[in-house]
Amino acid sequence: MSEKIYNIGVEATIEIIGGKWKPIILCHLRHQPMRSSELLKVIPNISQKVLTTQLRELEKNEIINRxxxxxxxxxxxxxxxxxxxxxxxxxxxxxxxxxxxxxxxxTRGEAVTVLNRDNLA
Structure with a gap:
């Protein structure tokens, strides 16, 4: 196996949990176990294929259990x-x-809405 070189530690973090979907998936799973169908409901813009890929990567890196x-x-x-x-x-x-x-x-006047504010805090 070849040596993996990082310039700073955050690169190793982003490699494992970075991207558009993984942090969102992890935020939902930190409160309770969920089925993929439940994750699809609370993350409506993710496709089944992308969700499956992200879950497999997180499982491979031992961040989640299946x-x-x-x-x-x-x-x-x-x-x-x-x-x-x-x-x-x-x-x-x-x-x-x-x-x-x-x-x-x-507060600055931007129209911003959080649909799942209570579920992610």
Whole structure:
């Protein structure tokens, strides 16, 4: 395996949890395990294909767990792994910063709406 070189530590973080969808997925999973259908409901602009890809990458990097329930019909549930839970403080800070930013922009007259404010705090 070749050596991976980063200029600064945040590059390693962004490599694992960066992008448009992963932080949003993780913010939802930090409160409770969810099925992919539930994630699709709370993240309406993500496609099933992209969600599946992002979940697989997060699972591969041991950030989330995938649990299969062998009942009829079978279903799969995703949750933060113990390692993934180490991101909770970072995710809380990102959510709080976003809320403050939205309030600031709103105060300045920008039309901004948060649909799931209570679910992500």
């Amino acid at each position: 649990k299969i329930f062998p009942e009829l019909p079978p279903h799969v549930e995703y949750s933060l792994s113990e390692y993934g839970q180490s991101l909770n403080q970072l995710l809380d800070l990102l959510c709080t910063w976003g809320e403050v930013n939205i309030d600031r922009r709103s």
